[in-house]
Amino acid sequence: MIEKVIHRLKSELPATVKLVAVSKFHPFESIEEAYRAGQRIFAESRPQELASKVRALEARRIELDDPGYMSDIEWHFIGHLQTNKLKLVLPYVSLVQSVDSVRLLDAMDSWGRTSGCVVNVLLEPHVAAEDTKQGFEAEEVKSILQAASRGEYKNIRFKGIMGMATFTDDENVIRSDFASLLRIYEDSLSEFPSVSADFQELSIGMSDDYSIAVEYGSTMVRIGSMIFGLRKI
Numbered sequence: 749m750i751e752k753v754i755h756r757l758k759s760e761l762p763a764t765v766k767l768v769a770v771s772k773f774h775p776f777e778s779i780e781e782a783y784r785a786g787q788r789i790f791a792e793s794r795p796q797e798l799a800s801k802v803r804a805l806e807a808r809r810i811e812l813d814d815p816g817y818m819s820d821i822e823w824h825f826i827g828h829l830q831t832n833k834l835k836l837v838l839p840y841v842s843l844v845q846s847v848d849s850v851r852l853l854d855a856m857d858s859w860g861r862t863s864g865c866v867v868n869v870l871l872e873p874h875v876a877a878e879d880t881k882q883g884f885e886a887e888e889v890k891s892i893l894q895a896a897s898r899g900e901y902k903n904i905r906f907k908g909i910m911g912m913a914t915f916t917d918d919e920n921v922i923r924s925d926f927a928s929l930l931r932i933y934e935d936s937l938s939e940f941p942s943v944s945a946d947f948q949e950l951s952i953g954m955s956d957d958y959s960i961a962v963e964y965g966s967t968m969v970r971i972g973s974m975i976f977g978l979r980k981i
């Protein structure tokens with residue numbers, strides 16, 4: 749089942765769109781199954797759950813006496829991240845997609861400075877109708893990229909924009925949300941040429957709306973329930 753869906757998605761998605769398998773609420777065994785089907789990028793939304801899956805993989809390597817087992821797996825983080833949880837997440841992920849506040853960005857920058865590494869991030873603007881304090885206004889994205897262009901955030905690499913459409917059946921609302929995210933992404937590219945070499949990702953689209961997202965320039969779709977079914981753990 750998992751294998752079938754992954755193969756279907758990969759044949760259906762344009763070559764420019766990366767498939768991110770959202771494995772939250774699903775056991776490590778499901779990740780292995782997806783990996784065997786050729787999937788390499790997985791995303792988690794809770795720090796503890798990510799850390800426990802990384803530990804499950806390490807345990808499997810010991811069990812199999814194979815240190816290289818699944819060594820090319822790539823983890824992304826897509827959930828709300830509190831600044832006191834950075835050490836559970838940042839050592840393991842190649843991309844934090846869900847940077848939704850300046851406070852978090854500042855904390856990640858200093859974590860990177862202390863650890864001697866650069867943290868790859870997507871900025872998450874808030875465009876959906878749901879009332880939430882998380883996520884940036886379009887103007888905040890600009891001021892962050894302005895600061896980066898001035899040489900601030902030396903330990904952050906800005907890789908693009910991540911976003912979610914309003915949770916609704918109304919396709920017009922979804923289209924308008926994706927159009928807003930695309931506009932923020934394109935404005936960022938054109939206004940901040942010094943960051944644009946790295947700024948290549950527009951992560952939009954989930955199980956229910958990924959084909960619409962592809963129409964609006966998605967480079968990365970985040971698909972969970974369609975691949976793994978409904979939540980298990």
Ligand SMILES: *Cc1c(COP(=O)(O)O)cnc(C)c1O
Nearest residue numbers: 770793826954955970971972973
């Ligand atoms: C859970 C989640 C997804 C995947 O959603 P599905 O509808 O299960 O495909 C994508 N993005 C984020 C940020 C999520 O939290």
